[in-house]
Amino acid sequence: MSRPGLGRRALAEALGTGLLVSAVVGSGAMATRLSPGEAGLQLLANSIATAFALAVLILIFGPVSGAHFNPVVSLADWWLGRRDRAGLSARELGGYLVAQLVGAVAGCVVANLMFDLPAVALSSTRRGGAPLWLGEVVATGGLVLLVFALARAGRASVTPAAVGAYIGAAYWFTSSTSFANPAVTVGRVFTDSFAGIAPASVPGFVVAQLIGLVVGVGVLVVLYPDAGRAADAVVDAKAPAAPVRAAGA
Amino acid sequence: MSRPGLGRRALAEALGTGLLVSAVVGSGAMATRLSPGEAGLQLLANSIATAFALAVLILIFGPVSGAHFNPVVSLADWWLGRRDRAGLSARELGGYLVAQLVGAVAGCVVANLMFDLPAVALSSTRRGGAPLWLGEVVATGGLVLLVFALARAGRASVTPAAVGAYIGAAYWFTSSTSFANPAVTVGRVFTDSFAGIAPASVPGFVVAQLIGLVVGVGVLVVLYPDAGRAADAVVDAKAPAAPVRAAGA
Amino acid sequence: MSRPGLGRRALAEALGTGLLVSAVVGSGAMATRLSPGEAGLQLLANSIATAFALAVLILIFGPVSGAHFNPVVSLADWWLGRRDRAGLSARELGGYLVAQLVGAVAGCVVANLMFDLPAVALSSTRRGGAPLWLGEVVATGGLVLLVFALARAGRASVTPAAVGAYIGAAYWFTSSTSFANPAVTVGRVFTDSFAGIAPASVPGFVVAQLIGLVVGVGVLVVLYPDAGRAADAVVDAKAPAAPVRAAGA
Amino acid sequence: MSRPGLGRRALAEALGTGLLVSAVVGSGAMATRLSPGEAGLQLLANSIATAFALAVLILIFGPVSGAHFNPVVSLADWWLGRRDRAGLSARELGGYLVAQLVGAVAGCVVANLMFDLPAVALSSTRRGGAPLWLGEVVATGGLVLLVFALARAGRASVTPAAVGAYIGAAYWFTSSTSFANPAVTVGRVFTDSFAGIAPASVPGFVVAQLIGLVVGVGVLVVLYPDAGRAADAVVDAKAPAAPVRAAGA
Numbered sequence: 001m002s003r004p005g006l007g008r009r010a011l012a013e014a015l016g017t018g019l020l021v022s023a024v025v026g027s028g029a030m031a032t033r034l035s036p037g038e039a040g041l042q043l044l045a046n047s048i049a050t051a052f053a054l055a056v057l058i059l060i061f062g063p064v065s066g067a068h069f070n071p072v073v074s075l076a077d078w079w080l081g082r083r084d085r086a087g088l089s090a091r092e093l094g095g096y097l098v099a100q101l102v103g104a105v106a107g108c109v110v111a112n113l114m115f116d117l118p119a120v121a122l123s124s125t126r127r128g129g130a131p132l133w134l135g136e137v138v139a140t141g142g143l144v145l146l147v148f149a150l151a152r153a154g155r156a157s158v159t160p161a162a163v164g165a166y167i168g169a170a171y172w173f174t175s176s177t178s179f180a181n182p183a184v185t186v187g188r189v190f191t192d193s194f195a196g197i198a199p200a201s202v203p204g205f206v207v208a209q210l211i212g213l214v215v216g217v218g219v220l221v222v223l224y225p226d227a228g229r230a231a232d233a234v235v236d237a238k239a240p241a242a243p244v245r246a247a248g249a
Numbered sequence: 250m251s252r253p254g255l256g257r258r259a260l261a262e263a264l265g266t267g268l269l270v271s272a273v274v275g276s277g278a279m280a281t282r283l284s285p286g287e288a289g290l291q292l293l294a295n296s297i298a299t300a301f302a303l304a305v306l307i308l309i310f311g312p313v314s315g316a317h318f319n320p321v322v323s324l325a326d327w328w329l330g331r332r333d334r335a336g337l338s339a340r341e342l343g344g345y346l347v348a349q350l351v352g353a354v355a356g357c358v359v360a361n362l363m364f365d366l367p368a369v370a371l372s373s374t375r376r377g378g379a380p381l382w383l384g385e386v387v388a389t390g391g392l393v394l395l396v397f398a399l400a401r402a403g404r405a406s407v408t409p410a411a412v413g414a415y416i417g418a419a420y421w422f423t424s425s426t427s428f429a430n431p432a433v434t435v436g437r438v439f440t441d442s443f444a445g446i447a448p449a450s451v452p453g454f455v456v457a458q459l460i461g462l463v464v465g466v467g468v469l470v471v472l473y474p475d476a477g478r479a480a481d482a483v484v485d486a487k488a489p490a491a492p493v494r495a496a497g498a
Numbered sequence: 499m500s501r502p503g504l505g506r507r508a509l510a511e512a513l514g515t516g517l518l519v520s521a522v523v524g525s526g527a528m529a530t531r532l533s534p535g536e537a538g539l540q541l542l543a544n545s546i547a548t549a550f551a552l553a554v555l556i557l558i559f560g561p562v563s564g565a566h567f568n569p570v571v572s573l574a575d576w577w578l579g580r581r582d583r584a585g586l587s588a589r590e591l592g593g594y595l596v597a598q599l600v601g602a603v604a605g606c607v608v609a610n611l612m613f614d615l616p617a618v619a620l621s622s623t624r625r626g627g628a629p630l631w632l633g634e635v636v637a638t639g640g641l642v643l644l645v646f647a648l649a650r651a652g653r654a655s656v657t658p659a660a661v662g663a664y665i666g667a668a669y670w671f672t673s674s675t676s677f678a679n680p681a682v683t684v685g686r687v688f689t690d691s692f693a694g695i696a697p698a699s700v701p702g703f704v705v706a707q708l709i710g711l712v713v714g715v716g717v718l719v720v721l722y723p724d725a726g727r728a729a730d731a732v733v734d735a736k737a738p739a740a741p742v743r744a745a746g747a
Numbered sequence: 748m749s750r751p752g753l754g755r756r757a758l759a760e761a762l763g764t765g766l767l768v769s770a771v772v773g774s775g776a777m778a779t780r781l782s783p784g785e786a787g788l789q790l791l792a793n794s795i796a797t798a799f800a801l802a803v804l805i806l807i808f809g810p811v812s813g814a815h816f817n818p819v820v821s822l823a824d825w826w827l828g829r830r831d832r833a834g835l836s837a838r839e840l841g842g843y844l845v846a847q848l849v850g851a852v853a854g855c856v857v858a859n860l861m862f863d864l865p866a867v868a869l870s871s872t873r874r875g876g877a878p879l880w881l882g883e884v885v886a887t888g889g890l891v892l893l894v895f896a897l898a899r900a901g902r903a904s905v906t907p908a909a910v911g912a913y914i915g916a917a918y919w920f921t922s923s924t925s926f927a928n929p930a931v932t933v934g935r936v937f938t939d940s941f942a943g944i945a946p947a948s949v950p951g952f953v954v955a956q957l958i959g960l961v962v963g964v965g966v967l968v969v970l971y972p973d974a975g976r977a978a979d980a981v982v983d984a985k986a987p988a989a990p991v992r993a994a995g996a
Contacts, residue, residue: 012472026422035289040782044792045293045421052418059411060395063402064472114424116380131863146807153810162806169799172792173773175861223759223811261721275671284538294542298670301663308660309644312651313721363673365629510970524920533787543791547919550912557909558893561900562970612922614878
């Protein structure tokens, strides 16, 4: 069985990341419009909508590209798969990152247009400080650990629901509301609404996310030292009947 | 194994579409009654109830008719299956569309009666404008892409939960609250409550949904060019152990 | 493989129905205590907690007794299985009904005690009238159709999640908040809190539920005329790998 | 296939229990910050976030350690497995309990830091009295019954979602908000925020949880008298294709 070409996979990454940002920004705009002044209710709607949308998007695009939608996941895939050439190549990694960034910005514009906001506006919402950066480290580390632990345990078929549930929870249990994704972070710059982030706040978030990547990969290789052939199946929804492998076997 | 006859399948489409409209209109009426003035809380209850109900209805009726409940899905099934006669025939398509429309209106009447509203009333809720129509294009395109991507990837067993989650999310991330279904749109004309839509607003919504159909099918055939034998299994819940096919194999 | 004896199965039905009533009454008491005056938020918490609890209880007790927890389901099982002796026998049916009723009342008492309410108190909440009774017919008919459609389609492994989701949705889309269960209805008489129902309102609800039973069975045998060997597997969670049968094959 | 060593399993228990406490405490802090004075909305967010997080954490750490995260579960595993040496040994039990306690406290500190609260503070929230202790008995008994019933019925693959849903519901239907876990109870001492518990209230809760353990195990051995080889697979997410065993066979 052959893999889809890089062009088709990059298109899937762009569309998936774009629709993810549309879901995050759009549901945030709807929530603030319907429940002005009720921040808790806004985040509740935003988190449930994001969890459901993310699970569905991984189902749609997983069989094509692996449904990374996230430079941190693509970087980890490339990093963990270097030795046995099971992950993304450097060239593929580049294609994925560009597609994710372009898609994220486009998805933000689509959300703005759907909600009759300026097509492009820079967010004025400052986010940062040590507690929030720690939140991003935890959120991103947990995400990386989840995605690759499922792959190494041969359970990639539950990845769509699990990643959705994880982000839905992390919106609440991290102080940063769990961006956990550099491409989505950049995309969310271009809306001055609930889900936005000011340009000046992006570098701090991205650095924290990269630290989270290192932490997540570190924990992963301690808990699941054996990659085996599962390394190739990251967030890939196409393997419901994957053979079960015992950890450490 | 033989297929159920068209009469039985049309009955399933009518009942399923009807109960879907009952769930949408009924939960909207309950939410406005219990939380007057709190639009965000109303939509939260309405979206969760719809997501749960839709998943369950696909489980109930999927093995009989494929659980389309939606002219856009039936049209796509007919369109995508013409070449190899795997989808609905033109005659079957006609039966499905009539059943969906009749069921949708009846389901609205049942909801009105359950909530002690006039059995039939025309909605006075105007919905429209470019941002909302864009919302319908996105919502419908995503729905078509989801349903047929799962079928082509051999994962139709997760369709019930995935479609429910998708609509639950799209209520929030599209400005139109994601009608995404011409039959349901028509059914919702006949209640002057939370979920209603004024007759004059229907054409704009339906046109946007048809554009969404074209967009969704276009993306589908680029990402999943190979239909294979899965073409016949659209939203069919009866295949939990379907063989896994690699995309593009 | 032998079936558990009737004593053990009746114990499972009593415990399961009891814990279900504890979940319904307890979450209602918690919701009114935490959100006084906010009826919508109360029902939202009550419905989500009930949906989650019901799914879990079916998982726990399904392999022992089939997890009916509901006289309507047991009656339908007996009725549908008479011809080929696949369902409950009359003696078993009697044991199930008694266990469900006793369990329901005991579960209500436990909830009262957990929330520091009088151990036994008659509810003063009147519920009735044609719209609500219609709600009970729809709710109960849908439940029966769901449970037996899944059994006949060979998909009993998803019954726990599906029944939980169904009731969670039906709390909202029926005007009666979907009791749909004579034993639970009786149990809820014995608390004067959110989830209670006045004794005088019970007969109307139970009659409506029995009409719903007839409607649900009627639709079932039209849509799924072939019971086959699945008839025995009603709401039984022990068959994740059940052979898939085409409807009408 | 060999089991991971005790060191690696203890690390998994510490990390998993820690992240669970981070999720509980963190989402509670976020909820009170965003919805001050709205206790019902706070618990709704807290319960949904906990349910999602717990399911995900069991998926991540289950294949390594069995994802107990809870001394009550580890004790039951040791107790039920003594005869045929299928459960934890006494030495392993000790390692698990220490890891869970250390992890729980560390997780609370991380949550405090993420939300800019004092790294360590003793809670001033008193919790106790007979109704709440009864709540803990019910919550813990139900949890033990759920976990081991799924193991004995050969359905450990649904344990992650089921345990998450159970705790999400039990937050609402028990008056104690279902701590149901001595390690998490101790961890929650060290934050003076929504999820905290005063040190003086810990003994009562832990005693009630241990009574719940006995009740849960008692009901289990009556309903599922045959442990068989499933005894070893407690909350272990690595067995999606486990052979199905009939109860009582």
